[in-house]
Amino acid sequence: MGKLLNIKSVRKETDSIAYVFVDGKFIASASAAKKDLAKLEAAKIALDTLAPLLPPTSMRPSITDMQLRAKQKLNELCQNKKWPKPEYSIAEESGPAHGKRFVCSVKITIEEEEGGFLLRNGCEKSKLKDAENSAASMMLRTLLLP
Template sequence: PKVLADIVESVVAAVYVDCEFDLKYLWQVIRGLLEPIITLESLPLQPVTMLFELCQKQGKQVDIKHWRKIDKNICSIYVDGQLIATCTSDQKDIARLNAAKEALAKLDKSIGSDMGIVCEVNEMNEIEAAKQKLHELCDKKKWPKPSYRIEKEEGPAHGRKYVCSVEIETEGDKLYMVGDEKSRVKEAENSAASSMIHSLVQSDYL
């Protein structure tokens, strides 16, 4: 609401004057009030979009079919020709969203079963705690520990962005993946680890 925006603006202005117009110090004070900061990479994706992106990464084909039965809308989702989820609702869009959520949940479990460890995927199609999961996977496969590196660091101090890479060694091969841009090194490393796990699932290494 506008009133809330006015309050925030007034607080920021008061701190700005109090710190003698020091932008760097202002940001240090205000940042804690604004976090978690919503950025383009942290905006939740719509479930249907998430489903298509996840399946595209895994080289799978998604087919969504709608039909009506009496007064209900029914949505069925097929992945590579196999029925994954079916949901009903009074509204077509709701049936589609619920079916996509159910399909995502089942695909998330399949990723974990492929690796032999428990995995959950967040709103950004990234595996939760991927860095830890990749470490567990390498340990299980008796591969050396993953190696992370900052590939890119840019932006002002109050809005720094990072891109990290991860490299692992398998039997006779070295695999390298780069993650998405993030506002923290830890998140960037997790993104790289998530990309590596997705790549391993799609390959013959697991």
């Protein structure tokens, strides 16, 4: 099963401070003038902190079927667990108009009343649909792999 991610924010004078917790353990914090920016920065710092703890790609099992229909499988998983539908957004967009590249993120709310959610970015892709599928695949890996 995946980890429970919780981002809490507080307002201090003119700044918002966001704190990232994974399974109740403090991982990172960041501050910014706007709450959403503080949360985003704290999440980026948390990902940078946690990335070295992941096993090398060569040690992870191949999940080709999961990668092919990841969005569909993630929707089914959320439905089975009675979670809201996954929310996809563009995390990064780069390149000229004729050669756009996208990185998408997917967010799953786990505990609505407490603000707990899981957030994963996918890999950069040339098609938005493929970028969303990549994010869904990463989320499935988080949820299903030990």
